[in-house]
Amino acid sequence: MNIKAVPLTYKGIKFRSSLEADWAATFDDLGIYWQYEPLVIQLPSGQMYLPDFYLPLLCCWAEVKGPRWERLDKALELRKSLTDEAPWLWRLVRVIVLEAAGPGDALSWQAPDDRQLWLTDCSECGLWGWVQDDLTCWRCGHVGGGKHFRYWPATAAAQLPEGMRPTYRMTRAPRPEPTGKSKGGK
Numbered sequence: 001m002n003i004k005a006v007p008l009t010y011k012g013i014k015f016r017s018s019l020e021a022d023w024a025a026t027f028d029d030l031g032i033y034w035q036y037e038p039l040v041i042q043l044p045s046g047q048m049y050l051p052d053f054y055l056p057l058l059c060c061w062a063e064v065k066g067p068r069w070e071r072l073d074k075a076l077e078l079r080k081s082l083t084d085e086a087p088w089l090w091r092l093v094r095v096i097v098l099e100a101a102g103p104g105d106a107l108s109w110q111a112p113d114d115r116q117l118w119l120t121d122c123s124e125c126g127l128w129g130w131v132q133d134d135l136t137c138w139r140c141g142h143v144g145g146g147k148h149f150r151y152w153p154a155t156a157a158a159q160l161p162e163g164m165r166p167t168y169r170m171t172r173a174p175r176p177e178p179t180g181k182s183k184g185g186k
């Protein structure tokens with residue numbers, strides 16, 4: 001089966017897939033400044049890697065887990081190379097994998113390692129972003145979590161028993177309207 005991602009233009013940028021555009025719109029909704037495909041990185045293996053997003057204020061590379069599965073390996077290699085060479089770099093350079101929306105358009109994501117990541121509005125800087133499992137805000141470094149409930153990724157939240165699931169579901173922004181004529185994937 002040949003599955004092709006449908007490109008979509010949002011804010012004048014042509015995204016390779018509508019899922020990527022969904023995330024750009026969601027970042028805007030959350031007030032998270034994003035750059036799309038800003039830089040090609042050479043991985044330790046010699047392979048060139050063009051991550052989907054860089055989130056400068058969160059010091060975070062983000063890879064959208066779409067039809068191009070092979071790119072996930074590169075996100076993993078990037079993450080691994082950062083931890084192998086300098087474990088403390090996790091504080092400075094992060095990698096997150098963005099997934100398709102879960103049931104009810106719930107946002108979904110995962111860390112490319114065993115870390116738990118929660119999306120929250122930090123109680124210190126008041127801004128939306130991820131906090132890692134020791135509750136460190138990726139924006140300001142404050143340890144303590146958010147003002148509101150922590151938002152679990154849809155995949156993890158679905159595994160929690162009823163009653164322990166987040167009471168407030170984080171949904172993605174409405175899908176941007178396609179602009180121009182789409183020619184389909186390459």
Ligand SMILES: [Zn+2]
Pocket residue numbers: 122123124125126127137138139140141142
């Ligand atoms: Zn913060």
